[in-house]
Amino acid sequence: MPSPGARFDWVRSLRLTQAAFDFARTREACGLDQGASPTELSAGSRLCRCWRAFGELSWRRRGLLIRAWLLLLIAAPALGAFGFRWTQAVLGPAAGASPGRHDLASAQAIARIVVGAAIMNPFRPNCLARSLVLLRLLRRQGLDARLRIGVATPDGAFAAHAWIEHGGVALTEATASVRSYAAFDEGLLTG
Numbered sequence: 001m002p003s004p005g006a007r008f009d010w011v012r013s014l015r016l017t018q019a020a021f022d023f024a025r026t027r028e029a030c031g032l033d034q035g036a037s038p039t040e041l042s043a044g045s046r047l048c049r050c051w052r053a054f055g056e057l058s059w060r061r062r063g064l065l066i067r068a069w070l071l072l073l074i075a076a077p078a079l080g081a082f083g084f085r086w087t088q089a090v091l092g093p094a095a096g097a098s099p100g101r102h103d104l105a106s107a108q109a110i111a112r113i114v115v116g117a118a119i120m121n122p123f124r125p126n127c128l129a130r131s132l133v134l135l136r137l138l139r140r141q142g143l144d145a146r147l148r149i150g151v152a153t154p155d156g157a158f159a160a161h162a163w164i165e166h167g168g169v170a171l172t173e174a175t176a177s178v179r180s181y182a183a184f185d186e187g188l189l190t191g
Contacts, residue, residue: 050120061113064137068117071133076123084128092136100144102167107143110134111164111171131162134171138164150181 054062071091078087114134118125125133131147138145146165151158161181163173170178 061109064110064113065117068114068133068137069121071136072114072117072121072125072129073123075129075132076121076125079126079129079132087129088132091132092139100139100142102144104166104169106141107138107145107166107171110137110141110143113137115172128162130172131164134164138166148178148183150178150183152181154180 054065057065075087075091078090111134114130114137117133118130123129128149135145135147144166147162148165148170149160149162151160153159159181161173161178163178164171169175
Protein backbone atom coordinates (compact mmCIF):
# COMPACT_ATOMS: atom_id res chain seq x y z
CA MET A 1 0.00 0.00 0.00
CA PRO A 2 1.50 3.38 -0.98
CA SER A 3 2.26 5.87 1.74
CA PRO A 4 0.25 9.12 1.88
CA GLY A 5 3.40 11.01 0.84
CA ALA A 6 3.71 8.89 -2.30
CA ARG A 7 0.08 9.59 -3.19
CA PHE A 8 0.66 13.32 -2.77
CA ASP A 9 3.58 13.19 -5.19
CA TRP A 10 1.42 11.36 -7.74
CA VAL A 11 -1.38 13.94 -7.40
CA ARG A 12 1.12 16.80 -7.63
CA SER A 13 2.66 15.24 -10.73
CA LEU A 14 -0.78 14.90 -12.30
CA ARG A 15 -1.56 18.55 -11.55
CA LEU A 16 1.74 19.70 -13.04
CA THR A 17 1.05 17.66 -16.15
CA GLN A 18 -2.41 19.22 -16.44
CA ALA A 19 -0.94 22.72 -15.96
CA ALA A 20 1.62 22.05 -18.71
CA PHE A 21 -1.09 20.72 -21.03
CA ASP A 22 -3.35 23.74 -20.39
CA PHE A 23 -0.46 26.11 -21.01
CA ALA A 24 0.48 24.41 -24.27
CA ARG A 25 -3.15 24.46 -25.46
CA THR A 26 -3.43 28.16 -24.56
CA ARG A 27 -0.25 29.07 -26.46
CA GLU A 28 -1.33 27.00 -29.46
CA ALA A 29 -4.86 28.41 -29.41
CA CYS A 30 -3.50 31.96 -29.37
CA GLY A 31 -1.20 31.25 -32.29
CA LEU A 32 2.06 31.30 -30.32
CA ASP A 33 5.02 28.93 -30.69
CA GLN A 34 5.60 25.99 -28.38
CA GLY A 35 8.81 27.35 -26.82
CA ALA A 36 8.43 26.10 -23.23
CA SER A 37 8.86 22.49 -22.26
CA PRO A 38 6.31 20.92 -19.87
CA THR A 39 9.10 20.19 -17.35
CA GLU A 40 9.71 23.93 -16.96
CA LEU A 41 6.16 24.47 -15.73
CA SER A 42 5.03 24.21 -12.17
CA ALA A 43 1.67 25.07 -10.70
CA GLY A 44 3.17 28.29 -9.32
CA SER A 45 4.71 29.41 -12.60
CA ARG A 46 1.64 28.70 -14.73
CA LEU A 47 0.20 32.18 -14.23
CA CYS A 48 3.58 33.73 -15.04
CA ARG A 49 3.82 31.68 -18.25
CA CYS A 50 0.29 32.61 -19.30
CA TRP A 51 1.09 36.26 -18.63
CA ARG A 52 4.22 35.96 -20.80
CA ALA A 53 2.20 34.32 -23.59
CA PHE A 54 -0.28 37.18 -23.30
CA GLY A 55 2.59 39.67 -23.61
CA GLU A 56 3.71 38.02 -26.86
CA LEU A 57 0.37 38.80 -28.51
CA SER A 58 -0.10 41.93 -30.59
CA TRP A 59 -2.17 44.70 -29.00
CA ARG A 60 -5.09 43.87 -31.28
CA ARG A 61 -5.03 40.19 -30.29
CA ARG A 62 -4.71 41.12 -26.62
CA GLY A 63 -7.85 43.22 -26.92
CA LEU A 64 -9.69 40.40 -28.68
CA LEU A 65 -8.55 37.90 -26.05
CA ILE A 66 -9.74 40.11 -23.20
CA ARG A 67 -13.08 40.75 -24.93
CA ALA A 68 -13.54 37.05 -25.65
CA TRP A 69 -12.70 36.11 -22.05
CA LEU A 70 -15.13 38.68 -20.64
CA LEU A 71 -17.89 37.69 -23.06
CA LEU A 72 -17.40 34.02 -22.17
CA LEU A 73 -17.59 35.00 -18.51
CA ILE A 74 -21.08 36.35 -19.27
CA ALA A 75 -22.25 33.84 -21.88
CA ALA A 76 -21.49 30.58 -20.06
CA PRO A 77 -23.64 31.23 -16.96
CA ALA A 78 -26.23 33.25 -18.91
CA LEU A 79 -27.07 30.27 -21.12
CA GLY A 80 -27.87 28.19 -18.06
CA ALA A 81 -29.74 30.93 -16.21
CA PHE A 82 -31.61 32.73 -19.01
CA GLY A 83 -31.48 30.43 -22.03
CA PHE A 84 -30.36 30.63 -25.63
CA ARG A 85 -32.61 33.41 -26.99
CA TRP A 86 -31.81 35.88 -24.19
CA THR A 87 -28.07 35.20 -24.36
CA GLN A 88 -28.08 35.46 -28.15
CA ALA A 89 -29.92 38.81 -27.95
CA VAL A 90 -27.52 40.21 -25.34
CA LEU A 91 -24.40 39.13 -27.20
CA GLY A 92 -25.28 40.98 -30.35
CA PRO A 93 -26.35 40.56 -33.95
CA ALA A 94 -28.74 37.78 -34.89
CA ALA A 95 -27.46 34.66 -36.64
CA GLY A 96 -29.41 35.51 -39.79
CA ALA A 97 -28.05 39.03 -40.32
CA SER A 98 -26.60 39.95 -43.70
CA PRO A 99 -23.28 38.30 -44.54
CA GLY A 100 -20.03 40.19 -44.11
CA ARG A 101 -16.75 39.95 -45.96
CA HIS A 102 -14.85 36.70 -46.45
CA ASP A 103 -11.38 36.49 -44.90
CA LEU A 104 -10.69 32.94 -43.74
CA ALA A 105 -7.28 33.71 -42.20
CA SER A 106 -8.70 36.50 -40.01
CA ALA A 107 -11.70 34.41 -39.03
CA GLN A 108 -9.47 31.48 -38.03
CA ALA A 109 -7.21 33.79 -36.01
CA ILE A 110 -10.21 35.14 -34.08
CA ALA A 111 -11.48 31.59 -33.56
CA ARG A 112 -8.10 30.61 -32.04
CA ILE A 113 -8.33 33.60 -29.70
CA VAL A 114 -11.79 32.50 -28.52
CA VAL A 115 -10.56 28.95 -27.93
CA GLY A 116 -7.64 30.35 -25.91
CA ALA A 117 -9.99 32.52 -23.85
CA ALA A 118 -12.26 29.52 -23.24
CA ILE A 119 -9.34 27.47 -21.95
CA MET A 120 -8.51 30.18 -19.40
CA ASN A 121 -12.13 30.80 -18.41
CA PRO A 122 -13.22 29.57 -14.96
CA PHE A 123 -16.68 28.52 -16.25
CA ARG A 124 -15.30 26.13 -18.91
CA PRO A 125 -17.82 27.35 -21.50
CA ASN A 126 -19.54 24.79 -23.68
CA CYS A 127 -19.63 24.81 -27.49
CA LEU A 128 -22.75 27.01 -27.61
CA ALA A 129 -21.25 29.73 -25.38
CA ARG A 130 -17.99 29.67 -27.39
CA SER A 131 -19.93 29.82 -30.66
CA LEU A 132 -22.07 32.78 -29.57
CA VAL A 133 -18.99 34.73 -28.48
CA LEU A 134 -17.14 33.88 -31.69
CA LEU A 135 -20.20 34.91 -33.72
CA ARG A 136 -20.27 38.29 -31.99
CA LEU A 137 -16.54 38.93 -32.44
CA LEU A 138 -16.57 37.94 -36.11
CA ARG A 139 -19.63 40.07 -36.86
CA ARG A 140 -18.10 43.03 -35.03
CA GLN A 141 -15.06 42.70 -37.30
CA GLY A 142 -17.36 42.74 -40.35
CA LEU A 143 -16.69 39.08 -41.19
CA ASP A 144 -19.20 36.56 -42.45
CA ALA A 145 -20.28 34.11 -39.74
CA ARG A 146 -23.07 31.56 -39.42
CA LEU A 147 -24.13 29.88 -36.20
CA ARG A 148 -24.79 26.20 -36.79
CA ILE A 149 -26.42 23.86 -34.29
CA GLY A 150 -26.70 20.20 -35.08
CA VAL A 151 -27.74 16.92 -33.54
CA ALA A 152 -26.44 13.40 -33.88
CA THR A 153 -27.02 10.01 -32.34
CA PRO A 154 -23.60 8.41 -32.04
CA ASP A 155 -23.92 4.91 -30.56
CA GLY A 156 -27.64 5.51 -29.97
CA ALA A 157 -27.09 8.43 -27.55
CA PHE A 158 -28.40 11.92 -28.34
CA ALA A 159 -25.71 14.58 -28.86
CA ALA A 160 -25.97 18.24 -29.81
CA HIS A 161 -23.20 20.58 -30.92
CA ALA A 162 -22.79 24.22 -31.93
CA TRP A 163 -20.14 25.69 -34.20
CA ILE A 164 -19.47 28.72 -36.38
CA GLU A 165 -18.98 28.57 -40.14
CA HIS A 166 -17.24 31.20 -42.22
CA GLY A 167 -17.81 30.78 -45.93
CA GLY A 168 -18.97 27.22 -45.34
CA VAL A 169 -15.86 26.29 -43.31
CA ALA A 170 -16.22 25.26 -39.66
CA LEU A 171 -13.80 27.49 -37.75
CA THR A 172 -13.13 25.74 -34.45
CA GLU A 173 -13.92 22.19 -35.53
CA ALA A 174 -12.59 19.69 -38.01
CA THR A 175 -14.94 19.64 -40.98
CA ALA A 176 -15.29 15.86 -40.70
CA SER A 177 -16.44 16.10 -37.06
CA VAL A 178 -19.29 18.52 -37.82
CA ARG A 179 -20.46 16.47 -40.81
CA SER A 180 -21.67 13.82 -38.38
CA TYR A 181 -24.26 16.35 -37.07
CA ALA A 182 -27.51 17.15 -38.84
CA ALA A 183 -27.60 20.96 -38.69
CA PHE A 184 -30.84 22.85 -38.04
CA ASP A 185 -32.14 25.33 -40.59
CA GLU A 186 -30.89 28.86 -39.80
CA GLY A 187 -34.49 30.12 -39.59
CA LEU A 188 -35.02 28.07 -36.46
CA LEU A 189 -32.08 29.82 -34.77
CA THR A 190 -33.24 33.36 -35.46
CA GLY A 191 -36.75 32.95 -34.38
